[in-house]
Amino acid sequence: MAALATTGISVGWIWTKADAVTPVTLPQGGQTPVETVDPSAKPSETPTPTGKVLGTEMRAGNNDMMPIMSSAWTSEFDRTGLMGGTAIWFTVHANYDGKKNSWGNYVAFGELPPTVKYANTAAGRKQAASQVGSRAIVGLGYKDPKISAVTHKPITVDGHPGHEITARIAVNQPPLKETFSTVMIAVIDRGDNKTAAVSIADIAGSTPAWQNVWRYKVSQIKVSR
Template sequence: MGAVVLVLAAIAVTGLSVAWLVNRADAIQPVALPTAGKSIETVSPSVKPSETPVPNGRVVGTQMMAGNSDTMPVMSSAWGNAVERTGLTGGAAVFLVVHPNYNGKKSNWGNYVSFGQLPVEIPFSTTPAGMKQAAIQIGARAIANLYDKDAVILKGTKHTPITVAGHRGHEIVARVQVKEPMLKETFSTVMIAVIDRGNGTAAVSIADIAGSTPAWQNVWRFKVSQIKINP
């Protein structure tokens, strides 16, 4: 999947699932144990079940649906379903091939957009500084997952406060240097939007747009403006 991703910046989108715990000690009734044979291991009735996993995101028709049912329209019908690789929780993704088989080894280079929730381990606060910091951290994770933690960020990174359907957020736009043998691209534009969901969590969309296809940047912004937060 083509293109390098983020670095610095902030804004994002997401919602998180809540862990549930159960203690069944009071429901256990005493039973007679066998008098012969192998002894039975003692099992604590208070052992708690593992945390309920967050549902996976998916593409449903013309919408990317996060695990918490937030939605964002896909970029266009030309974009296909893809694996979410930027590190979002309950995320979905779409991909558009820009350079098919660019290196003669059946490798495609293209544009990538993901949508989901800010991971719970990344701190989030609803202040402008808090949203920016969250965007920077999810950006660093996305870069490491998609490309390399040592990716070169070119000058001109921009931070912009945004509002999506009445929810405040933060947008980051950065250019990442691209050096791939036989690829006619010198940079990719990485765009990050972090959106306050209003309940202490954030929705996030990340775009990785080839430098030769700048028109998709405004398409992504328009699609971000149509994000719907699940109450």
């Protein structure tokens, strides 16, 4: 409200004082022409908002907030294609192949990308969760994934309706001692019937306790007003 009030006062001052401004003398003929800006020049595009991990919170580019899973998780970049997204990471198997590769749990948070069709209905939220989940699986590096045990359920977060999907994805990556991961997607309407908050988790099969932690953190998501 303060910003709006300041803008209103500024505009009012410009209009009420316009007749008191001293006229500007125009250039006379024969002088060097005034330089103009090339009309073909285009202003640079506004950069896409990005999310950040700030202390104990994941902040999306639109200022929606989701608490981090715990202090043991570290900041990571979003690999799931969310708009203004950010992410966190927890190592489960460090250097599992002897080549400095690690396997772990991953949680991303951001806004549903505009390329995903969205409608704030039970069917629309379910469809959006399915689409963004499919994209996330590709972004997380699963090739030709074998998916099973898919579940759907409606959820309510911060008074907003949403939809949750869980699915099991087979893992066969010797010498890694994991046989599957659980991918979890939550899509939550932001209250404008146009956009949705999204959290995506990729949890190693050997660490199922993190699934309920993720659900609890999703229940604490706060949509910016």
